[in-house]
Amino acid sequence: MSACDTCLVRNRAICSALDKEEIGALNAIGRRRSLVSGESLIWEGEDSVLVANVIEGVLKLSTGTEDGREQIVGVVYPSDFIGRPFGGTTNHGVTALTDARVCVFSRSDFDAFAREHPGLEHKLLQRTLTELDRTRRWMLLLGRKSASEKVASFLMELSDRLSPITCESDGSSNATRFVLPFSRQQIADVLGLTIETVSRQFTRLKSEGIIDLPSRREVVIQDRFALVAEAG
Amino acid sequence: MSACDTCLVRNRAICSALDKEEIGALNAIGRRRSLVSGESLIWEGEDSVLVANVIEGVLKLSTGTEDGREQIVGVVYPSDFIGRPFGGTTNHGVTALTDARVCVFSRSDFDAFAREHPGLEHKLLQRTLTELDRTRRWMLLLGRKSASEKVASFLMELSDRLSPITCESDGSSNATRFVLPFSRQQIADVLGLTIETVSRQFTRLKSEGIIDLPSRREVVIQDRFALVAEAG
DNA sequence: CGGCTCATTGATAACTCTCAACGCAGGTGG
DNA sequence: CCACCTGCGTTGAGAGTTATCAATGAGCCG
Structure with a gap:
C-alpha cells in the first residue's frame, strides 16, 4: 500500500x-x-x-x-x-x-x-x-484598488479558500470565522501595501462592526454584505 | 495546401x-x-x-x-x-x-x-x-514599484517583446526604436497609473536624455543603461 | 480651417508611506 | 511566580507620491 x-x-x-x-x-x-x-x-x-x-x-x-x-x-x-x-x-x-x-x-x-x-x-x-x-x-486589485478595497477583497478571498479546511460543512460555503495564515507584514506583501496601512484598515473594519478580531490571527466576518461592498 | x-x-x-x-x-x-x-x-x-x-x-x-x-x-x-x-x-x-x-x-x-x-x-x-x-x-511591478520604475520597466519589456517584429536582425537583440502599440491611457491601464502620471514620466525621461519621443507613438531608447537602472 | 481626439502641463487634494512611539503577548530566566 | 525581554501589532504625526480637476496644446480628418 x-x-x-x-x-x-x-x-x-x-x-x-x-x-x-x-x-x-x-x-x-x-x-x-x-x-x-x-x-x-x-x-x-x-x-x-x-x-x-x-x-x-x-x-x-x-x-x-x-x-x-x-x-x-x-x-x-x-x-x-x-x-x-x-x-x-x-x-x-x-x-x-x-x-x-x-x-x-x-x-x-x-x-x-x-x-x-x-x-x-x-x-x-x-x-x-x-x-x-x-x-x-x-x-x-494591485493596479486599481484602494487600500480598503484591497483588504476587503483579501478577506473575501481567504474566506473562500480556507473554508475547505476550517469549515465543518461541505466546503461549498464560505468560512465566517478563520485563522489567518499570514502575519500583518505578509498581508501587506500580498496586497502591495505597508503593514501600517493594513493595520489601520483592520482597525477600521472592526470599529465599523464589519469584522471582529478576537486575536491577532483570528478573523470573524460579521457583515459579509458590507465586506463584499467594500471589496469593490 | x-x-x-x-x-x-x-x-x-x-x-x-x-x-x-x-x-x-x-x-x-x-x-x-x-x-x-x-x-x-x-x-x-x-x-x-x-x-x-x-x-x-x-x-x-x-x-x-x-x-x-x-x-x-x-x-x-x-x-x-x-x-x-x-x-x-x-x-x-x-x-x-x-x-x-x-x-x-x-x-x-x-x-x-x-x-x-x-x-x-x-x-x-x-x-x-x-x-x-x-x-x-x-x-x-504593480504592487511594489514607483511610477518611474513602472514606466521604465514597461519600456524595457516592450523593447524585448517587439524586437522580433520591428527589428531587422535575428530577434535575440532588443529594439532601440519602436512604435508603441498603446495609447497613453492604455499604458496607464497596464501599469496601474493615471494617464497624467504616465505622461509626466515620459516627459521626464525625455528631458533627462534617456529616451526620445519623435512622435506620440514612437520611442527611441537613447540610454539603455540608465533605463535599466530606473526600472529597479 | 474648424472640430475632434489624444496628450501635455499645472495646481491642488487625497491617499498611502515613512518615521516614531507605544502596547500587547509569549517566552525565558531569575 | 514574576520581571524582563523580544517580536509583532497598533496608533499618531507629518511628508511624499500620485490622483484629480482643469486648461492648454498638438496632430488628424473631414
Whole structure:
C-alpha cells in the first residue's frame, strides 16, 4: 500500500488523473516532506530542481526587488501544485506560512513521468489555466484598488479558500470565522501595501462592526454584505 | 495546401507540435479572422466560446471594476495563444491594439482536438506556465514599484517583446526604436497609473536624455543603461 | 480651417508611506 | 511566580507620491 492511498488530497490533486498502477509509479519517484512555518522549499532565482503537491498547510510564492521590497505573487493550499516543470528557473521563492506537508518530486523525474501520462499533463494544464485566471484577477486589485478595497477583497478571498479546511460543512460555503495564515507584514506583501496601512484598515473594519478580531490571527466576518461592498 | 503552410507563426505557435497530417486536421476546424485596431474578439465575463492563435498584431487582455476602472492584465503578440480552453468563462476581454490577424477555433472543437493530441497540450502547458511566470513578475511591478520604475520597466519589456517584429536582425537583440502599440491611457491601464502620471514620466525621461519621443507613438531608447537602472 | 481626439502641463487634494512611539503577548530566566 | 525581554501589532504625526480637476496644446480628418 503506497502513501498515496491515504493521501488527504488524492481526489483533488493532479494525481487524481491517474489509475492505481500509475499512482504506484508516481509514488515511487516522490517523497513526503514536512516543513515548519517559515521554512522555504524553493528559493527565488535558483534552477528549478523540484516540484511538489501540497498535502497540508499554506505556502506563499514570493519575489522581491534588489532593495528588499517583497511581493507575494501567489498562495497555495492543499491539493495545489508547486514549482516550474519543463525547464527554466524558478522566478519566485516558496515558503511555508504554516507547518506544512508536501509531496516532492525531482523535476526531471516528474517531467519524464508527465510526458508519458497525458492525463496528468491535462490536469496540470487545467490547474495552471485556473491559476493564471486567479493571478490576473489579482492584478486588477494591485493596479486599481484602494487600500480598503484591497483588504476587503483579501478577506473575501481567504474566506473562500480556507473554508475547505476550517469549515465543518461541505466546503461549498464560505468560512465566517478563520485563522489567518499570514502575519500583518505578509498581508501587506500580498496586497502591495505597508503593514501600517493594513493595520489601520483592520482597525477600521472592526470599529465599523464589519469584522471582529478576537486575536491577532483570528478573523470573524460579521457583515459579509458590507465586506463584499467594500471589496469593490 | 492549407493556410497553415504559409502561416507566419507556424514554427513558433503551439501548432509547431503537430505533424503535417495533424496540421491539416487542425486547419479544418479553424478559420482566419482579421481585426481592426480597437475591435474586440472576446468580452469579459461571457462564456468561453472561442480560442485563437495570434498571427499578426498586438492584443490586450483586460478586466475592470464595476465603476469603470480598467486594468490590462496581459498583452499578446504573434504566436501567442488566446482564450480559455477546457470550460469556464473568460475573465477578461480581448481587444486588438493594432490591426491584427488571428486563427480562431470554436472552443469545443479545440478542446476535443487538444485532448487527442498530447503534444499540442504539452506546448500549450509550457506556454501557459511561461505566461504565468510573466504575469507574476508583473505583480511585483504593480504592487511594489514607483511610477518611474513602472514606466521604465514597461519600456524595457516592450523593447524585448517587439524586437522580433520591428527589428531587422535575428530577434535575440532588443529594439532601440519602436512604435508603441498603446495609447497613453492604455499604458496607464497596464501599469496601474493615471494617464497624467504616465505622461509626466515620459516627459521626464525625455528631458533627462534617456529616451526620445519623435512622435506620440514612437520611442527611441537613447540610454539603455540608465533605463535599466530606473526600472529597479 | 474648424472640430475632434489624444496628450501635455499645472495646481491642488487625497491617499498611502515613512518615521516614531507605544502596547500587547509569549517566552525565558531569575 | 514574576520581571524582563523580544517580536509583532497598533496608533499618531507629518511628508511624499500620485490622483484629480482643469486648461492648454498638438496632430488628424473631414
